[in-house]
Each structure stands twice: as C-alpha cells, then as structure tokens.
Amino acid sequence: MRIYCKAEQHDLGGSGSFFLARSEKQLPALIKAYRGKVQLIYLDPPFGTGDAFLSKGEANDGGKVPLFQDDMPENEYLKWMRTILLGCHALLSPTGSLYLHVDWRMSAKLRLMLDDIFGQDNFMDEIIWSYKSGGRATRFYPRKHDTILFYRKSRRVYFNIAAVGKPRGPEPRNHMKQFVDQNGRVGFSIRSRGKLYTYYEDDLIYPTDVWTDIEHLQQKDRERLGYATQKPEALLERIILASSQKGDLVCDLFSGSGTSAAVAVKNDRRFLAVDASPLALITLRKRLLSLASRPTLLDEPGAEPRPMTLHFPASRCKSEVTYTVEDKHILVAKATLNHRSAPLAYAAVGSEQSQVFHPAYTVTKAKLPLKLPLPKGEKRPVIQLVNSFGDQVFFTVE
Numbered sequence: 583m584r585i586y587c588k589a590e591q592h593d594l595g596g597s598g599s600f601f602l603a604r605s606e607k608q609l610p611a612l613i614k615a616y617r618g619k620v621q622l623i624y625l626d627p628p629f630g631t632g633d634a635f636l637s638k639g640e641a642n643d644g645g646k647v648p649l650f651q652d653d654m655p656e657n658e659y660l661k662w663m664r665t666i667l668l669g670c671h672a673l674l675s676p677t678g679s680l681y682l683h684v685d686w687r688m689s690a691k692l693r694l695m696l697d698d699i700f701g702q703d704n705f706m707d708e709i710i711w712s713y714k715s716g717g718r719a720t721r722f723y724p725r726k727h728d729t730i731l732f733y734r735k736s737r738r739v740y741f742n743i744a745a746v747g748k749p750r751g752p753e754p755r756n757h758m759k760q761f762v763d764q765n766g767r768v769g770f771s772i773r774s775r776g777k778l779y780t781y782y783e784d785d786l787i788y789p790t791d792v793w794t795d796i797e798h799l800q801q802k803d804r805e806r807l808g809y810a811t812q813k814p815e816a817l818l819e820r821i822i823l824a825s826s827q828k829g830d831l832v833c834d835l836f837s838g839s840g841t842s843a844a845v846a847v848k849n850d851r852r853f854l855a856v857d858a859s860p861l862a863l864i865t866l867r868k869r870l871l872s873l874a875s876r877p878t879l880l881d882e883p884g885a886e887p888r889p890m891t892l893h894f895p896a897s898r899c900k901s902e903v904t905y906t907v908e909d910k911h912i913l914v915a916k917a918t919l920n921h922r923s924a925p926l927a928y929a930a931v932g933s934e935q936s937q938v939f940h941p942a943y944t945v946t947k948a949k950l951p952l953k954l955p956l957p958k959g960e961k962r963p964v965i966q967l968v969n970s971f972g973d974q975v976f977f978t979v980e
Contacts, residue, residue, distance in 0.1 A: 583977060583978050583980060584901070584903075584975065584976065584977045584978075585934060585964065585976050585977065585978055586896040586897070586898075586937065586976065587896065587934060587937050587938065587939040587964075587966075587976050588893065588894065588895070588896050588937045588938070589891055589892060589893045589894065589937070589938045589939070590891070590892050590930075590938065590939040590940070590941060590966070591889055591890070591891045591892075591938055591939070591940055592871065592874070592889065592890045592891075592892075592941055592944075593889060594871075594874035594888055594889075594890070595847075595867075595870040595871055595873070595874045595888065595889070595890030596843065596844075596846070596847030596852075596853060596870050596873065596874065596888050596890055597847075597852040597853075597888045597889065597890070598843060598846070598847070598852050598853030598854060598855065598890055598891075599853075599854055599855070599890075599891045599892075599893065600837065600843070600853075600855045600856070600857075600863060600866055600867075600890075600891070600892045600893065601855070601856045601857075601893045601894075602857065602858070602860065602862075602863050602892070602893065602894035602895065603856060603858060603893075603895075604858045605666055605669075605835040605836065605856050605857075605858070606662060606665045606666060606669075608835075608856050609665070609666070609669035609835075612669070612673060612854070612856070613669060613672045613673060616673055616831070616833075616854065617672055617673065618672075618673070618674070618675050618676070619673070619675060619831060620673040620674050620675060620678055620831050620832075620833045620854065621674075621675055621677065621678045621679075621740070621825070621826045621827075621830035621831055621832065622678060622679060622680075622681075622821070622822065622825045622826040622830065622831075622832045622833065623670050623673065623674060623678070623679075623680045623681070623832075623833045623834070623835070624680075624681045624683070624818065624821055624822075624832070624833075624834050624842050625666070625670070625680070625681070625682050625683060625834070625835055625836055626683040626811070626813060626834075626836050626838065627663065627666070627682075627683075627684075627835075627836050628652035628654070628659075628836075629652065629684060629685045629687050629688060630652065630654070630656065630659050630687045630688050631652045631687065632652060632653050633652050633653070649809075649810055649811075649859050649861060649862075659688070660688075660691060660692075660695070663688075663692060663695065664695060664699070666835060667680075667682075667692075667695060667696065667699050668699060669835075670833075670835070671699055671700060671735070673833060674735040675735065676735055676736045676738045677735070677736075677738050677739055677740040678734070678735045678739070678740075679706065679732065679733065679734045679735065679739055679740075679741070679825045680696075680700070680731075680732070680733045680734075680735075681709075681730050681731070681732050681821050681825070682696065682730065682731040682733075683711075683728060683729075683730050683813075684728065684729050684730075684731065685725070685727075685728050685729060686725060686729070689729040689731070692731065693705075693708070693731055696731055696733050700733040700734070700735070704733050704734045704735070704736065704737075705731075705732075705733055706732040706733060706734055706739075706741070707730075707732040707791045708729060708730075708731060708732070708791065709729070709730040709731075709732055709791050709792075709793060710727050710728075710729060710730075710791065710792045710793065711727055711728045711729075711730060711793045711796065711817065712726055712727040712792060712793065712794045713726060713727065713728075713796075713797055713798035714726065714797065714798070715797075715798040715800065730821075740825065740826070740827065741824060741825055742823075742824055742825075742827075743788045743789075743824055744786060744788070745823040745824055746788070746789060746820045746823050746824045747786030747787060747788045747789075748786065748787055749783060749784050749785070749786060749787070750781060750782070750783050750784070750785050750786070750787050751783055752768065752783050755770070756772060757772065758770035758771060758772040758779075758781070759771050759772065767782050767783075767784065768782065768783045769781060769782040769783065770782075770783070789820065793817075793820070796814060796816045796817050796820070797814065798814070799812055799813070799814050807839050807865055807869065809838060809839035809861070809862075809865050811838055811839075812838065812839040812841065813838075813839075813841050814841075815841055815844065815845050815848075817841075818841050818842050818845040819845050819848075819849065822842070822845055822846055822849055822851060823849060826851055828849070828850040828851065829850065829851065829852065830851050830852065831851070831852045831853070831854055832846040832851045832852065832853050832854070833853075833854040833855070834853070834854075834855050834856070835855075835856045836856070836857060837855035837856060837857040837862050837866060838857060838859075838862055838865075839862070839865050839866075839869070840855065840862065840865055840866030840869045840870065842855070843855045843866055843869075843870065844866075844869050844870060844873060847870060847873055847888075848873065859972070860894075860971065860972020860973070860974075861970075861971075861972055863892060863894065863972060864927055864928060864968060864970070864972055866892075867892060867928065867946075868928065868946045870890055871944060871946060872946070874888075874890075894974075896937070897973065897974050897975065897976075899919055899920045899973045899974070899975065900919075900920055900921060901917060901918065901919050901920070901967075901973075901975040902917065902918045902921075903915060903916070903917040903967070903975065903977055904916050904917075905965075905979070907956065907979065910956075911955055911956050911958065912953055912954070912955060912956065913931070913952075913953070913954045913955075913956055913963075913965065913979060914951055914952070914953055915950075915951065915952045915954070915965065915967070916950055916951050916952075917950065917952075917967050917975070919967065919968075919969045919971075919973035919974070919975055920969075920971070920973045922969065922971060922973065924969040924970045924971045924973070925949070925950075925969065925970050926948040926949060926950050926952065926967060926968070926969055926970075927948065927968050927969055927970045928944070928945065928946055928948055928966075928967075928968040929944070929945045929948040929952055929954060929965070929966060929967050929968070930942075930943065930944040930945070930965070930966040931943050931954045931955070931956060931957065931963055931964070931965050931966075932957070932963070932964055932966075933957075933960060933962070933963065933964055934962075934964045934976070934978075939964060939966060939976060941966070942957050942960075943955060943957070948967075952967070956979060962978050962979075962980075963978065963979045964976055964977070964978055964979075965977055965978075965979060
C-alpha cells in the first residue's frame, strides 16, 4: 500500500537538516527555528547567466537532468536576492559571517546591497578566487575568477585565519639566509634598513584575499559528482575552518551538490541546507551516507549520534510498483515513477512514524529489478524508491 512521507531521518550522515524547497519560501520557517543561531552562511546562488543548467546526476544512460533556470530578469533577481540576504542577516548569530559567491555579472550590485543590509562597516573582504579553467576569449581579457563577498554580522565576529595557515616550508625567500637556532628549529633571516627579520620554516603563512592555490574542478576530478556548478571541497574547507568552530551551525541556502554540508560534517560542524532541485537531495543524501560509512573518531563507543534529517513535500507522483517477497526476508521489486524511463537512483527499507521515514538499509546505486532485505520482526516494513529525476514513492509491504 502506498503511503506519504514528508521527511526521512538517518541515524548517521552528520548532524544536520536538508529542506527540498525554494530558499525564499523556506526562509520564514528557518528564521522561526534558527534566528540568531547560525554561525556561518555560504551562498552560491545563480549568477544571472541566462542559462539553463543540466546535470547527468545519477543517470547512467547519458541523459541529463534539469537543475535550474538562471534566466530571471535583473530587477526580479535583485529583489529575490534582497529577500535571501535579509533572511541570512536574521539567521546569523552576533559572531557569525556570510560568504556570498558571485561573478562579474552581479558582484557590484550585490556588494551595494550587502552594504545596505549588513552595513559598510561590516564588510570584511572581497575575495578573488582565481582559476585556470574556462574559455579563451579574444574580444576581452578571459574571465578567470569568481568573487566571494565576505561580511560579518557584527564586530563580535569569529574569524581565525590561523586555522587555514600553512607552514612556510624549507624554501628560502627574498635572498634570506638559512640558520638553525639552539633548539634545532630551521629559520631564515634578512637585514633590511638596519632591522633584522627572522622567520622559521614552521611559521604559518596565511592566505590573502586572492586565492590562486585552489583549482576549479576538472572534468575528470575525483570529487566530481556529475552536478553542474559543483565547487571544490578545498574552497569550502578554507571558509568553514576560518569562520566557524567545531559544533557550529553552517548554512547553505543553495546546497547544490552538497559540498558545504559534506565539508561541515568532515570538520565536525552541523549543517543546514536548502535547495529546490530534487537532484540536490539525491546528491547530498548519497554523499553524506558515503561519508557516514567511513569510520571516524566520532563513531567510537559512547559518541553522540549524528542524525541527518531530509525534509521534502509529500510526493504525489504516479507510480507503478510490483513486488514479490522471497524467503520471507527478500523483496524483489520493479517500478516506474511518473511513467519516465529514468533509472532508479536510490532505494531504502525501514519504518514510518508520523510521516517520517526511518531507513534501516539503504542502496545508493540501486538497479531494477531491486532486491532488498526486509527487517526481521518489522510487521509493516516501508520501501522507498527514488529515480534519477528525484521522483520518489513510499509503500508498505503487506
């Protein structure tokens, strides 16, 4: 029998919540629940390109899945972004900060908007992320960078640049002389205008506001998930380590491929993510379940649980599901969701309570016909099936 769920809760995956919704529509509920509680917000919104973005996602047949249309008229775009940024200001704690990732199209207009909402005195940096990939323009200098606008909520902002510093290393710089001090530390020195400058190879060098050391993801990069606009983990790691501490809440209202949530989990932060694309939900779920399957120090006996909750509208998609039960504990199923030929992307078996699905066993690379082990002792097991378009169905095994 078919049932309808509005959320699923995994015992592991990293402490956090994802909402399948448009950010501006979800913001009132987020503000009610999280006002003043978010330490860090990273936003990578549409850039106003006028393009339609597709992704291969979980499809294994060469097909593309639509993600979003970036074709909003400029006046509507700016009105929309003002709503988003006002919501971000309300969500941030007094020590919190916002990183807004844009490019040349809207950076100037959005900086003025941020000055208005956050205050000019709360501007921190205009970060230039420079990379080598991209086209070869001849009518103008090739555009090889994005802009990240960095603002604080107040003067009480938490910012720790030492968390992202790297040792100077053994290479001498600027004709400096190498020496070894009485404690065995290797250092370098230079005298300039009568003053002696000394540095050690284990002293930290901090990143400036021009980031040239983080590459754009290449087509065959191991991080690639098939999701258009995916950002590298190194970029988010620098932001998260510098502007938050362990246990803090990191928010991303345009979650996309789930990079911010994944990096937050890897660095013992909590996450709050929102995206309107069902493929974003599929990608984040698979990515965080994959992380949860890797042993970490947090998985030691006595460690606190790290539940992951995924929220979504109750799906009304049309479906045709047939199944048989073999040996009382193995379900064999076939299904068509919304009458599309899209392949199955994900499946799970578990239980349901108050329209919340609790998976007991998951398959992140599901294929039809599907075989799932049914939980022993569960009188009314629930099956979840999701295709590569994000269509999903829940049904009970009678």
